[in-house]
Amino acid sequence: MPAIDNPPSSHLSRRTFVTAALAGAASLSGCVSVPRPVPMLVSTATPVDIMYGPLIDEGYEVPLVPINKIDPRFLRQEVPDPTGEAPGTIVIDTSQHFLYLVGGGGRALRYGVGLGRAGFEWSGRAVVARKAKWPKWFPPEEMIERQPELEKYRPEYDKVSGEWRGGMEPGIMNPLGARALYLYENGKDTLYRIHGSPEWWTIGRSVSSGCVRMINQDVIDLYDRVPIDTPVLVTSGLRVV
Numbered sequence: 001m002p003a004i005d006n007p008p009s010s011h012l013s014r015r016t017f018v019t020a021a022l023a024g025a026a027s028l029s030g031c032v033s034v035p036r037p038v039p040m041l042v043s044t045a046t047p048v049d050i051m052y053g054p055l056i057d058e059g060y061e062v063p064l065v066p067i068n069k070i071d072p073r074f075l076r077q078e079v080p081d082p083t084g085e086a087p088g089t090i091v092i093d094t095s096q097h098f099l100y101l102v103g104g105g106g107r108a109l110r111y112g113v114g115l116g117r118a119g120f121e122w123s124g125r126a127v128v129a130r131k132a133k134w135p136k137w138f139p140p141e142e143m144i145e146r147q148p149e150l151e152k153y154r155p156e157y158d159k160v161s162g163e164w165r166g167g168m169e170p171g172i173m174n175p176l177g178a179r180a181l182y183l184y185e186n187g188k189d190t191l192y193r194i195h196g197s198p199e200w201w202t203i204g205r206s207v208s209s210g211c212v213r214m215i216n217q218d219v220i221d222l223y224d225r226v227p228i229d230t231p232v233l234v235t236s237g238l239r240v241v
Contacts, residue, residue, distance in 0.1 A: 048067055048075055049067060051075075051076060051217060051221075052064060052065040052067050052075070052215065052217050053217075055217070057134075057178055057220060058133055058134055058178075060134060060170070060171065060172060060178070061172065062172065062178060062216050062217065062220075063172070063198075065200045065215055065217060066200070069201070070112070070200065070201075070203060070204075071112075071204055073112065073204075074097065074098075074111075074112020074113075074203050074204045075112065076109065076110070076111050076112075076217075076218055076221065077109075077110055078103075078107055078108070078109055078110070079100075079107070079108055079109075079110045080106060080107065080108070081100065081102055081103070081106050081107055081108035082100070082108070082238050083100055083102055083108065083233075083238060085102050085231075085233060086102065086231075087102050087103055087104050088101075088102060088226070088230060088231075089101075089102045089230070089231045089232070089233060090102075090128070090194070090222075090226065090230055090231070090232045090233070091108075091232075091233045091234075091235065091238070092113065092115075092194075092212055092232070092233070092234045092235070093235060093236065093238040094115055094123065094234060094235065094236045095236040095237075095238065096238065097112060097113055097114070097115060097203070097204045097205070097206075098110050098111070098112065098113065098238075099111045099112075099113045099194070099212065099214070099222075101222060101225060101226065109225075111214055111215075111218045111221075111222065112203045112204050112214075112215070112218075113194075113203060113204075113212050113213060113214055114197065114199075114202040114203050114204070114205055114206070114207055114212070114213040114214075115205075115206045115207075115212060115213075116206060116211065117206045117207050123234045123235055123236065124185070124233075124234060125185070125231065125232065125233050125234075126183040126184060126185045126190055126192070126231075126232045126234070127183070127184055127185070127229055127230065127231055127232060128181045128182065128183065128184075128194075128226060128227075128228060128229065128230040128232060129182055129183070129184035129187075129189075129228065129229075130181075130182035130184075130228070131179070131180070131181055131182070131223060131226075131228065132176075132179065132180045132182070133178070133179055133223070134170035134171075134174070134178060134179075135170060135174075135176045135179075135180045135195075136167045136168060136169060136170060136174075136176075137153070137167055137168040137174050137175050137176045138153070138155040138164060138166070138167040138168075139153050139154070139155075139167075139168075140191060141154075153166060153167050153168045154166055155167055172198055172216075173198055175195075175197065176193065176195040176196065177195050177196020177197045177198060177213070177214075177216045177219060178196040178216040178219055178220050179195065179196050179216075179219040179220055179222075179223040180193045180194070180195040180196075181193060181194040181195070181219075181222075181223065181226070181230075183232055192211050192212070193211045193212070194211070194212045194214065194219070194222070194232075195211060195212070195213060195214070195219060196213070196214055196215070196216040196218075196219035196220070197213040197214065197215070197216065198216065199213070200215050203215060212234075
């Protein structure tokens with residue numbers, strides 16, 4: 001879900017980002033740096049129950065994921081690349097609830113994701129400008145207005161220290177989960193994130209306030225594979241055979 005960690009005046013609204021991203025897709029694709037091809041997992045190399053088993057990460061306990069309750073399509077796996085994008089690109093197919101990390105040789109690593117519910121969908125091109133492990137979560141003002149129970153997490157800017165205070169502390173129940181990739185467009189924070197989530201049952205569904213949510217084990221894996229400046233394409237136009 002959207003979050004803030006800089007003064008609100010520096011952000012684009014959701015509507016502004018959708019419009020700007022669609023209008024500037026062609027120019028943006030030519031100015032971002034493209035990472036080198038990344039190695040792909042061989043789908044049979046690591047048993048699925050181990051990939052989604054419990055782990056200790058940065059001192060936090062990440063519980064196992066009951067994979068028998070998840071459609072196998074949404075589990076991490078190597079597949080033929082349907083995107084046509086350059087190696088190292090993240091492509092999110094909103095029509096299928098898949099996130100692809102494009103590799104070399106016509107292959108891609110595919111993850112299942114949860115997406116924004118009706119009224120919060122977005123599409124276009126962006127870039128991963130920041131990465132964070134176990135981030136704090138700062139709900140934006142418009143979300144607090146919709147959900148008054150989030151008032152206790154309202155951020156406050158400390159002019160003396162130059163830091164934001166408040167928010168929800170990192171932890172397994174934090175909506176941003178174990179990792180967050182912050183999406184920027186033309187140097188400005190879009191307020192959208194690719195992030196972890198403890199709610200594994202939402203993968204493959206449209207339930208969030210616009211962000212791309214992943215199983216915590218998957219977002220940890222993705223985080224380690226993508227550098228800053230990774231290009232991101234969000235589209236509903238992929239044809240998956």
